[in-house]
Amino acid sequence: MQLGRFPRVRLGHLPTPLEPMTRLTDRLGGPRLWIKRDDCTGLATGGNKTRKLEYLVADAVSQGADTLITLGALQSNHARQTAAAAAKLGLKCVLVLEERVSQPTDAYRHNGNILLDRLLGATLKYVPRDTQMAEAGERAADDVRRAGGKPYIIPVGGSNPIGALGYVGCAVEILQQAADLGIRVDRVVHATGSNGTQAGLVAGFDGVRSGVRVLGITVGRSRSVQEKGVAALVDETWVHLGLKGAAPHDNIEANDGYFGEAYGVPTPAMKEAVQLLAETESLLLDPVYSGKAMSGLIDLIRKGTFGKDENIVFIHTGGQAGLFAYEPAFAA
Numbered sequence: 001m002q003l004g005r006f007p008r009v010r011l012g013h014l015p016t017p018l019e020p021m022t023r024l025t026d027r028l029g030g031p032r033l034w035i036k037r038d039d040c041t042g043l044a045t046g047g048n049k050t051r052k053l054e055y056l057v058a059d060a061v062s063q064g065a066d067t068l069i070t071l072g073a074l075q076s077n078h079a080r081q082t083a084a085a086a087a088k089l090g091l092k093c094v095l096v097l098e099e100r101v102s103q104p105t106d107a108y109r110h111n112g113n114i115l116l117d118r119l120l121g122a123t124l125k126y127v128p129r130d131t132q133m134a135e136a137g138e139r140a141a142d143d144v145r146r147a148g149g150k151p152y153i154i155p156v157g158g159s160n161p162i163g164a165l166g167y168v169g170c171a172v173e174i175l176q177q178a179a180d181l182g183i184r185v186d187r188v189v190h191a192t193g194s195n196g197t198q199a200g201l202v203a204g205f206d207g208v209r210s211g212v213r214v215l216g217i218t219v220g221r222s223r224s225v226q227e228k229g230v231a232a233l234v235d236e237t238w239v240h241l242g243l244k245g246a247a248p249h250d251n252i253e254a255n256d257g258y259f260g261e262a263y264g265v266p267t268p269a270m271k272e273a274v275q276l277l278a279e280t281e282s283l284l285l286d287p288v289y290s291g292k293a294m295s296g297l298i299d300l301i302r303k304g305t306f307g308k309d310e311n312i313v314f315i316h317t318g319g320q321a322g323l324f325a326y327e328p329a330f331a332a
Contacts, residue, residue: 001168001172001204001207001208001241001243002242003165003168003169003172006055006058006162006165007055007058007059007062008054008055008058009053009054009057009058009061009085009089010054011041011042011043011050011053011054011057011085011088012041012042012043012046012050012051012054013040013041013042013046014041014051014173015173015176015177016036016037016038016040016041016173017036017037017040018034018035018036018037018174018177018178018181018313019034019035019037020032020033020034021033021034021035021280021281021283021314023280023281024276024277024280024281027276027280028298028301028302029301029308030301030306030308030309031186031301031306031307031308031309031310031311031312032183032309032310032311032312033312033314034183034185034311034312034313034314035281035283035313035314035315035316036170036174036188036313036314036315036316037316038050038051038170038315038316038317038318039284039290039316039317039318039319039320041318043081043084043085043088044080044081044083044084044116044120044321045080045116045318045320045321046081046318047077047078047080047081047317047318047319048077048166048167048197048315048317048318049077049078049081049082049157049158049318050081050085050166051166051167051169051170052157052158052159052162052163052164052165052166052167052196052197052200053081053082053085053154053158053163053166054166055162055163055165055166056154056158056160056162056163057085057089057091059152059162060091060152060154061089063150063152064150065091065150065151065152066091066092066149066150067086067091067092067093067094067144067149067150067151067152068082068085068086068091068092068093068094068151068152068154069093069094069095069096069137069140069141069144069151069152069153069154070082070093070094070095070096070137070153070154070155070156070158071095071096071097071098071133071134071136071137071154071155071156072095072096072097072098072156072157073097073098073100073101073263073264074097074098074099074100074101074104074108074109074114074126075101075108075112075113075114075264075288075322075325076095076097076113077113077286077288077289077317077318077319077321077322078156078157078158078194079095079097079113079117079122080113080116080117080120080321082095082122082154082158083095083116083117083120083121083122084116084120086120086121086122087120087121092123092144092149093120093121093122093123094122094123094125094140094143094144094151095117095122095123095124095125096125096127096133096136096137096140097124097125097126097127098126098127098128098129098131098133099126099127099128099129100129100263100264101262101263101264101265102129102262105325105328107324107325107326107327107328108325108326111324111325111327112321112322112323112324112325112326113319113321113322113325114325115321115324116321125140133156134155137153138153140153141153155194156194157193157194157195157196157197158194158196159194159195159196159197159199159233160196160233160236161233161236161237161239161240162240163196163200164196164197164199164200164203164233164236164237164240165200165237165240165241166196166200167196167197167198167199167200167201167204168200168201168203168204168207168237168241169200169204170200170201170204170315171188171200171201171203171204171205171207171208171210171212172204172208174188174212174313175205175208175210175212178311183311184311185210185212185311185313186212186213186306186307186310186311186312187212187213187214187215187306187310187311187312187313188201188205188212188213188214188215188312188313188314188315189215189216189217189293189296189297189312189313189314189315190214190215190216190217190293190314190315190317191216191217191219191289191290191292191293191317192216192217192218192219192226192230192254192293193218193219193220193221193263193289195226195229195230195232195233196233197216197315197317198214198216198230198252198254199230199233199234199237200237201214201315202214202230202234202251202252203234203237203238203241203243203247205251206247206248206251207238207241207243213251213253214251214252214253215253215254215255216230216253216254216255217254217255217258217259217292217293217296217297218254218255218256218258218259219259219263219288219289219292219293220259220262220263220264221254221256222256223254223255223256226254226256227252227253227254230252230254231249231252234247234249234252235247255296255300257296257299258270258292258293258295258296258299259292260292263288264288266287266326266329267292267295269292269295269298269299270287270291270292270294270295271287271291271329271330272295272298273285273291273292273294273295273298274287274291274294274323274330276298277294283316284320284323285316285319285320286317286318286319286320286321286322286323287322287323287326287329288319288322289317289319290316290317290318290319293314293317294314297312297314
């Protein structure tokens, strides 16, 4: 797919490890579970957005931008990684953060990613719940222009055809690592929110006709809304890659059964999954994305959804810093 022809700034510790989860596999009675450690990408505790930012920041630099602007919820992992990328490259950073979670605790408002955002030197702008975030980003960009700067707006989650290239690359990386390990990957499971990670994976695996199935566990949207958004971004990414023909859609699958009451609101199953992964594999999941996605994977395994001989790769999208913002939920 010739990813090398796209501008890229090297920010991540790549390739990230692909590791077996032997004790978790034994605890659950199969299938064979693996974890793609995209919590190890670097950028102030890492996460999946680092891969996207390598392409997005390259585009920003090519346009002469001196300020990165991005959008997200108050405890956005993407916002923290954007602030880290800006700091590493000597750029300014403005984070537009939505008060999306009702009744936030003091820990949620001041600890976790918010603490790191401030340490990284970002300017934080808070907006109320249900704000039109694209418009809020444009207002922040206007402020930067009035001050003589040149802004570059990165969409929520870094999810556009440029950012999705990061997970096209991740798909290729997984296939190479699997070949080196002598295993066949049957399915990849991950948390899906702003569409970019899932769209990149689908385009990557389908672009080389790998046969690997992709399952996104949604963190706040219904299945129909999520799959529609992923399909649209798969189409755009397919064109951006210059692949021939129409992008196939039969590998776009989202499960909306595990996010609970709303985005960012803890569930008992998420807390069980976080505890189980810590106890069995010494892995720390985050409470908003990977924790809920893992709770879905665990439940589907218990229901016998997968074959015992399948190799399933769970992508750890990072965000462990968010645990500290959710400390009251785990203390309870």
